[in-house]
Amino acid sequence: MNEASESGQSVQGMQPAAWAPPEPGGLRAGFIGAGRLARALSLALQAAGVPVVRAASRSDASARALAASLPDCRADDADAVARDCDLVFLTSPDALIAGIARSVSWRADQAVVHCSGATPVAALQPAAEAGALIGGFHPMQAFGADPGAALASLPGCTVAIEAEPPLDALLHDLALRLGCVGLSLPPGARVRYHASGGYASQHVHALLAEAVRLWQSWGATERQALDALLPLLRGTVESLARSGVAAGMPGPVSRGDAGTVRLHRQALQAVDPEMRDLYDRLCRRGVALARQAGRLDAAGAAGVEQVLDAPPDP
Structure with a gap:
């Protein structure tokens, strides 16, 4: 632009x-x-x-x-x-x-x-x-x-x-x-600057809403979900402050754990295909971040991407 x-x-x-x-x-x-x-x-x-x-x-x-x-x-x-x-x-x-x-x-x-x-x-x-x-x-x-x-x-x-x-x-x-x-x-730069703030504020709410929906799928309440997830979020923020965006990213994608990613996709597809699609998109961004940090080699990245490329299980 x-x-x-x-x-x-x-x-x-x-x-x-x-x-x-x-x-x-x-x-x-x-x-x-x-x-x-x-x-x-x-x-x-x-x-x-x-x-x-x-x-x-x-x-x-x-x-x-x-x-x-x-x-x-x-x-x-x-x-x-x-x-x-x-x-x-x-x-x-x-x-x-x-x-x-x-x-x-x-x-x-x-x-x-x-x-x-x-x-x-x-x-x-x-x-x-x-x-x-x-x-x-x-x-x-x-x-x-x-x-x-x-x-x-x-x-x-x-x-x-x-x-x-x-x-x-x-x-x-x-x-x-x-x-x-x-x-x-x-x-x-003003509009791009302002949009960047959405990722650190507004979109975090949207992502946590998805997490809460998963808890509610087995009968838990939003309060129970937030009580469990907010300490995780605080730890994530502290890791970001210490290590930066790429080096501090946790989770199966950063480890090249394609098997866990496959299980996540199966579970999310059963709850809501759109939720699984969002997960896929975020994982692909995560692969790039993990590669940038040197935490994921080419073979590990290919393994995760192969799982993401596969049609979702019915």
Whole structure:
């Protein structure tokens, strides 16, 4: 895919950089959108010495709840946030970002930043045309409904930053103050970056759902399945951290155990042929990883692939 087509448009050349942002402690920050990310990020910014003074949302109750959790913050409409804040975070649903950017009255002496992982920064072009600095600031983390737990999950996560100078330096400073790792994301990489997060979060849920279905096939409950599988998952994550993706992979494919793979396929085919098909696809990826790590020789790989190539047992 062409880099420009994936991102929609580079921010290069869109930002006049007529305004030099003050130090983070001298900023007045505001939020348009008051969901889980906004609640966690606003609390973190306040704790890091960046005052959050305005909040707006489609839901007045959500805006009031966010404002009530912060000193000197007031719930208001989106135009008031833009009028009174030096740094505005758009934390609304992705589909609303471009519309908000078009409808709000921006000004030259401010920065407008969205927190979407996949939306191009060019969606904020109306703010850039009004003279504002624009950028992206996306924490790669899943935020739960509990604001305290969401806040605790923020330190240590990576924040993808996409902005031109001087805003990029300010956003990296903010990430550092939040205890996060700032990542400069080049134009065109945003959607691929965001899709990568799905494999480490959303798709893990889908894979565990398949595992739970297997437990339920003999009458076990989801809770019983998760109690057994989550310690395994935690151990897997620890192995990944220590050894990396390829070298740390466990299981029969990494050992070239074609017999166990055959038995797995038979059992899964009996439960659901689509489940067996997904297993086959994942095993083929696993063969490549095991070969990459030097844990599986050509003969072992061929043995596993021969089993995967065979028609499933009826």
